[in-house]
Amino acid sequence: MSIPKLQVQLTPGKIGITIQKPEQIIKQYKAEQSIQQPKAKINIQQNKGKLTIDQTKAWHNLDLKNAIVRTEELVGIAKNKWMEGLARVSREGDELMRIENGGNPIAAQAERNGGFGFTYQSGGRPTRDLVDIQYQPGDTQIDIQPHEPVIDTKKHAPEHHYRPGNVDLKMELMPDLKIDWKV
16 A cells, blocks of 8 residues: 655745945045234333442542642641641650750751651552442332233134945745645
8 A cells, every 4th residue: 555655845945135335434634723923012111220430539549639638638747747837846845945955956856847748648549449430220110011921712613524334134935835745
């Protein structure tokens, strides 16, 4: 006896996939920037200094003196000479008063006082130490007005391009199932 056989024939299905990748492009351009620094305003005021040069001592060292100084010196010298003269006259009076002690005081006094002598001292050389120099600096006033920098910036937005991807599905082969009985 023959038993029928079941015969199954299966054909699997095939799916075809086509993928188109997405594409994205981003461009960012540099910003444009301009910086300007205006000059600061500076105002400087310098008051004149005061320079004093006194060379009176140097001139006096050369024996070049004005009338007032020369008169004061002569008054001092005359006072000393007068005091010396008083002392001399007093001594000579004492000598004459003691004439009885012997000798010839009148002749001795005449011989001492008979000559006329004087000394002249020429002036020296001026030296830098005898010149007085004084300097008083003037005041300085400085006024500064700074200015802030001028900054101008232009930004550029980014460029963005996007193409989305795509997925296509299709059945390349349809599945098939065949069932058959064979005797």
